[in-house]
Amino acid sequence: MEDMIREDGGSQFTLQALFKELKKKLLLVVAIVLLCTAAGGVFGAFVVDTKYTSNATMIVNVGNEGTLAEAQSLATALKSITEPENDAIYNSTITTFNAKHPDSKITLEELKSSVSVTSNSMLLNLTIVSTNAEANLILDEFMRQIRRFANEEVTNDGVTTYRYPLFAEKVDVISYASKPVSDAKTKVFKHMALFFIVGAFGSMLLVLLSVLLNNTYADKSSFERDYDIDVLATLEDIRFLDLEDAAQKAEEVV
């Protein structure tokens, strides 16, 4: 009699079971995805701050005597000076900008994380992505401080010279900071898309977990896989049946 228990049985997970469960819980999956997408929309619209992006370009101009290689190495050196590890330009930008705009209390860390500088040949491309609506004014101030740094003078024994002669009079602004572009419209859709993906993957993971962790028999085939016992009939869950109607019919017969 004990040979009715199949030794190779016990396997609970099959791809077929997963798809079956997915089909069965499609409504739940769709609901979770829609809920997540809506949550993403609310999150994007009301929680995430609107960001403003502005771009500007500077050039290292070595004049007729200089070579392109010289200009490129100067641009690279200047870019290094604007790295967030070097506080000098950032500090002076903060001090000056906050003095000019008392309402705007931009911090050093904020500025460091919002400004990025890349060098391309003899050009420096500057970008600011900030929650401050006056991002272009901040970037303009940042460029002014770079120029001030390049043209900084020192007086020794009554003689005034440039502190960094290599940069002196060689750094110019090609284009001032552009009008800030706000992501107010796109951020909602961006977060909705992101939450949609999270919702889709999350709900499918839930379904997968429910299949993996299900330690009951859901259907006839799963039982027959484990035991050599015929399932003579499968009876529907009475919650899915119209019991009142069935009872009425039964009474009619009786």
Added chain:
Amino acid sequence: MNKMKNLTGLFRKKRPNLGAKIMITKGGRTSLDESYNRLKDNVLHFGALGKKVLQVEASIAGEGKTTLVANLGVSLAFNDKKVVVIDLDFRNPEISKVFGVDEAIGVGDYVLEDAPLEPIIKSTAYGVDVITRGRVVYNSSFVLDSKKMAELIDVLKEKYDFILLDCPPVLMMSDYMHIAKYSDGILYTVSANFVKRSAVRDSLVLLSKLQVPIVGSVMTGVNPSDAFYGYSK
């Protein structure tokens, strides 16, 4: 992993106790009617082999065993078979409620009080005769192992085409061992999405040690989306 599996129990919807009911109709064409027809045909085949006493078992309470016994009995009666259902679930007798008969005077009275046979067999509106538990039985093994019980089954075998025994759950009571002495086959109930696989395995291991064959199983509480073979229009 086992702890995780136990955790899933927290999220599993408990099956509401809707009570056993007669849900099939003569000539009915619902999926449930079809399922009981199918089961009835298998039991008729079992009967054709000269076997009459069917022991209906389940692993735990709430798997729909009593509903199964009652509706199977009605389904056989629709086929003009003489059927008697005996309620041997002494701790939780429900057959009387399902068929709408009085619980008083039943197996307990017949065995322990020497009650006559006639009053314990109750006719029902469904064409099925019923023997309820009757008086409260505290020592079930004493009743089930008694000579009177054996006599009762022998007498019923003469009078009926089928004797359906509604038994207590295998994992809760050891009555299945005593009842097996009278049965020709076991019909095992397994409730979908409800009873744990380990419980099914444990109870089948216990039942397999008996000298009575498991003639088949019935899966109850199946979600229609999990298994349905649509056929009739």
